[in-house]
Amino acid sequence: MLRILNKIRQTGLITEDLPREPVLEQVGAQLRAGIARQFQGSLAIRQVDAGSCNACELEIHALNNGYYDIERFGVHFVASPRHADVLLVTGPVSVHMETALLRTWEATPAPKLVIAAGDCAACGGEFGCSYASRGAVSNVIPVDAVIPGCPPTPLALMQGILQALQTS
């Protein structure tokens, strides 16, 4: 137990120490203000992989690490679309995920935002449209904002979520 406490003490609060990315604080502050105004301070995101290669998922995961700690801005990921304000959708929509994505969208209470994250979700990316892929998320459900990148970096994801709130 002492070793754990020591390690925590030595590690300190990495979230506050971001010399390499001063822009992060600025993005975060705007994000927090937007969420406070529109979502009573708490934005619930349901992430849906609709066919991604899983690289986008790794970067979305990174939003929860100590450096980005997206929860401090009031953003949290939820397990059910019924709890969600936002669907964060990745991947070209595979034909086999089309129904599941539609049902997830229908299960999300209005008002809701859909953010297509990553090049595949934005435009089909490397996979495009085919017998197995419907391409961009907007080909299947209405999309409010897109976040380009292959995969988008955690910072780009935070900026993209902010932008979606500003334009909604």
Next chain:
Amino acid sequence: MSHFDWLSELLARYQDEHILVRRGAATALAPAHLLEIDPEDWGRAAQVAAGYACRWAGVWAEQRDAELMVTAALARDGDHLLLRTQVPLSTPLLPSHTQYYPGADRMERHVQNMHGLVFSDHPDPRRWSRHNRWAADSYPLRKEFAVGSAPLPAAPEQDYPFIQTQGAGAYEIPVGPVHAGIIEPGHFRFQAVGETVLNLEQRLGYVHKGIEKIAEGRDAQGLARLAGRVSGDSTVHYAWSACMAMERAAHLAVPPRAQALRAVLAERERIHNHLGDIGAICNDVAFTFAWQQFARLRELWLRDNAACFGHRMLMDCIVPGGLATDPSAAQIAQLRAAIDPLRRELAALYPILDDHPSLEDRLATTGVLSAEQAQRLGCLGYVGKASGQDHDLRRDHPYAPYDRLHVSSPLFTTGDVAARMQVRMQEILDSLELLVVLLDTLPDGAVQVPWQAPAAGSEGIGLVEGWRGEILSYVRFGSDGRIARYFPRDPSWFNWPALELLIHGNIVPDFPVCNKSVNGSYSGHDL
């Protein structure tokens, strides 16, 4: 011990069984050996190989005019043997390998769904890769199937005949394809009594993106980009394996500096995934301290990737002929300087994981995969190594630059979640050791040679030890340097079925940690 010293004994056994074998052109698919056999011997050839401790490593097909050319891979001691046969498209029938190799089950069903090749005595007639969005009698990898064919109308995947359980107190839990976490989609069907799992059945294929079909007609650079997105967490290893296959087909030698840097990228990919998953395994048993610590180390590691190679996940760094980027001396020094700090961090963290009683309570004896089960399925990577399966291509059949390195590979026999995590903890240290040597002895010179497309019909095989285990890629070129066939085989094909076995008798709440300890790729499997 030299390579293929076991082959003459297998050939003698084939002769005893009256299996007619024609040696293919010895170098056409080097370093693999190619044997051509008759379709009627297809099943017995596998039976004999199974009795001779060969591992089954994949099957794929390709339409050649009015025939299907079918190739299966067997492996022993790190050497790969390819069996090949032709069947007429008018009667596309072959004996199945599944009764001798249970790990062949799903891949044969994939071939059946994609090509219409019927494995006549396959024990499971259910579809696998097809989800009722293309007709049962149309096959996407046939030439007459247009890549842009319109799918059948959308319908939920609900008529798949799952195994049923009956009896007092038995109940079913359907999970997915949309899961609770930030993970890939797939369906799990549990049958349970109380908290105990009686049976788990997986239904995958939800992220099938037609990768094999859309690879056709690409140029070499386009295939490398696509390969880097077969499974994003393994982008380096997929790109390397595809480029290796293409470079072998084209008889193109990659400069030594590019070879060494490819291994640097590969070991960095192994480390970032292991770091992330060790933390995630701990998080699945609510030990968030470790999750945050390992997520922190992983983030720093990814930032160095971005600073030195221009991409956090190292996508598109490996291209046909070498590497797209050449890090400067300062960048190499930055990579080298990151190694000792990580070692110091791990030296402080590993003892905490090793003697934390509540962690041991949840991870030890949880999700046990026996050595016999792992061997029968042909499990690879850390899933195999935790259950006594000592496969590592970097050591067993080293490809450049590993042929000049000493690769050690951990081996455990308890087969539980703890062992799978231990393998990954040790592999991080081993990879750091390799990185030290690679960076300290980095050759000078170019990192790329111009790509030269090979003649139509040239084929090649790429084999690399990804962080999940061996990745096999097959490439055949058509005319104008365009890809005629690309098949990447993820280790998850063999590790996913292991999850169905190792969950037996465990409690439902331990499924997430069991699943994370296997961490199969959905995208790499579904193609």
